[in-house]
Amino acid sequence: MDPKRFLPLTPAVFQILLTLADGERHGYGIVREVEQRSEGRAHLGLGTLYSTIKRLLAEGLVEQSQWRLDPALDDERRRYYRLSELGRRAAVAEAERLVELVADARAKKLLAAPEVQG
Amino acid sequence: MDPKRFLPLTPAVFQILLTLADGERHGYGIVREVEQRSEGRAHLGLGTLYSTIKRLLAEGLVEQSQWRLDPALDDERRRYYRLSELGRRAAVAEAERLVELVADARAKKLLAAPEVQG
DNA sequence: CCCTAATGTATCCGCAGTGATTATATCCAC
């Protein structure tokens, strides 16, 4: 299964996969992490979140998980999700695509060249 | 006028602005350059191209130009476009946003850290 | 306790962007 067939990922999809890349999260928690990580520059609407997750589950990029926080701290309503292997490879492929885009932007002098690039 | 109000740019819009960043182009020529620069990985449909350019003109990110190639080599039908100052700043802002996304992807270990980064 | 706000999941629906298709015309090579 070639992850490139999902490219380009939409901003919403990439933000969700990115958020799940280092651990499981529940829906609402994803929205808050995106908000925090981007310092408010990226926003994920609730309508987008749940419809997108539904699609990602159907496509097999994301899986539902039984993972639970310490019950004392957790909330029964939460549904946790994790990246599938395919989802991870799709996220990597998208990240590589973005690296190319940035390189193109540098080639077009929209960005300064990095000070040092090994 | 804050270019950030246009973010995030859609893939089609960014590809068009990127193409115009180092010189004037006509519509069909933009499609071909995108195809070539990405080595076929990015594709810009004709329907997308012309409707998007129309919108970009209305938003003032792109301007029509009187520029002409040597008449012997040029084609009367062509309409040339160039980046406006606002368009350039929007493209830069988008490129910077992509740099942040790539950094996020590195932080989440989706990509290896760059070998050297000054 | 109760009230409110925040948390949490979920659906609905209008809107915007995409891109295939179609139409039309011109350019160029043979």
Added chain:
DNA sequence: GTGGATATAATCACTGCGGATACATTAGGG
């Protein structure tokens, strides 16, 4: 002069986005 590539443009169905809404639960303050 015929055919295929070039070129612009409008139409149209499809998808993704995100605000609005609904509803239930949880947390905290008075």
